[in-house]
Structures are given as C-alpha cells and as structure tokens.
Amino acid sequence: MASISHQIFRAVRLIFVVLGPDLSPLCRCWFCDLDSHPVNLPQFLRRGLAVCQTFAIIPRENGSSVARQTDAFQSLTIRRNLVAVGTTLTNFPHGSFGSVFNTGVSLNAGLEYILQRHLSLEGIFGYHHFPSSLLGDLNVYQFSVNGKTYLTNGKIRPFVNGGIGGYEFSPGSTYFGGNFGGGILFNLTSRFGLQGSYNFHVVDTTGAAAKWSDAQAGLRVEF
Numbered sequence: 001m002a003s004i005s006h007q008i009f010r011a012v013r014l015i016f017v018v019l020g021p022d023l024s025p026l027c028r029c030w031f032c033d034l035d036s037h038p039v040n041l042p043q044f045l046r047r048g049l050a051v052c053q054t055f056a057i058i059p060r061e062n063g064s065s066v067a068r069q070t071d072a073f074q075s076l077t078i079r080r081n082l083v084a085v086g087t088t089l090t091n092f093p094h095g096s097f098g099s100v101f102n103t104g105v106s107l108n109a110g111l112e113y114i115l116q117r118h119l120s121l122e123g124i125f126g127y128h129h130f131p132s133s134l135l136g137d138l139n140v141y142q143f144s145v146n147g148k149t150y151l152t153n154g155k156i157r158p159f160v161n162g163g164i165g166g167y168e169f170s171p172g173s174t175y176f177g178g179n180f181g182g183g184i185l186f187n188l189t190s191r192f193g194l195q196g197s198y199n200f201h202v203v204d205t206t207g208a209a210a211k212w213s214d215a216q217a218g219l220r221v222e223f
Contacts, residue, residue: 083112083120085195087218091128094211101130101138106214110146117153122146124163128201128214141168142201144179157185167203167210177203181213185220193220 088107112122126142146163162180169175183197196217203210
C-alpha cells in the first residue's frame, strides 16, 4: 500500500496534469526520480519550493499560464515567497460586546505567502485579551486565513485585507467569524519592514455578534 506521503505526491502531480501541459517543465523538475529515489514529505515540500522559486509563471493573453525556467538567483532576488509578520498593540470592543468588556491587548503572528506582486495569502494566529469587571477577563484565540492586496509598489505600500476563520473564546466555545481592514507596509530593506494595520472583527457568537477592532504595529520579515 502506498504511504500517505506518496499519495500526496501523486495528488499534487495530478493537479499539475489537470492544469495543463504548459506547466509540464515545472512538474518534471519537481517529480524527477521520485519513484526511484523516494523522499519524505518535508523533503518533497522543500524541493517544490526550490523548483517554484526557479520558475517564472508567465501569464498568457487567453488567461492560461506557462512555466518558464529562469535564473535561480535572479528569481530569488526579485521575489521571496514567504513572509513572517508579528504585530501587537490594542483592541477596542464595540456595541453590546463593548458594554461588558473593556479595551485590552491584541497580538498577531502571521505567515504570508506571496502569490503575485500585489496579492498574497496569510495564515494568522491572533490573541485578543479583554478585561471585564462584570464577567471576568476574556481571552479570544483567532485562527484565520486572509487575503491581502497591496495597492502600490515601492518603499511605502498601503494594503487592504480580509478573511474568515475560527475564534476560540476562553472561557466559552469556538465560533465562526471574519475580519477586514487595511494598513501600511514601510520597507526598511529588501527583507525587513515595519507594518501598521487596523482590522474590524465580527464573530457569530450566541445571541448578539461580538464585534471589536484592533490597531497593531510590528515587524515583517521576508525569507
């Protein structure tokens, strides 16, 4: 029986087949010698990232894409695919939620994957603390997937973002919710930047929805 890792390998290979022959050069580099030289899942993912970084996905006029190999060092210089973001500051409860809980502290840690120059996906873990003299302090743990769109290039890059996910209330249960907002990225170097953002959260809790916003600032590192 094939291992789980090889089942994943075959599924990824099938996705490339479905996408079309234009992506076959990338597929051949990623899956070369896979059957004769088995690798584990971390090795497979590292190989895929390395291969993708040495290819440029060139859009065509008909909407399809073609994979064209480029110089590895040039590709890595132009664009790094993964970004780590850490921010912290304060939050502001709104509505009925704000009548029970007071302003507290919010912290975010995110891993951003750059899809295109102006577009990225971000996985976010957030921690929101709300003090209260009526019901006791509340901690909310956020697990979200966000889309982010950068509006400009250059040293200063304003952006808008939004996403959905789960919000775990402690004490309490886990609820579905979403967030949207925007901010500004100030690039200090090609790898390091400062990011400030403001986001509004709505969580579908029992009864009235819990609503709050947070203003955060922190460091962004590309690698």
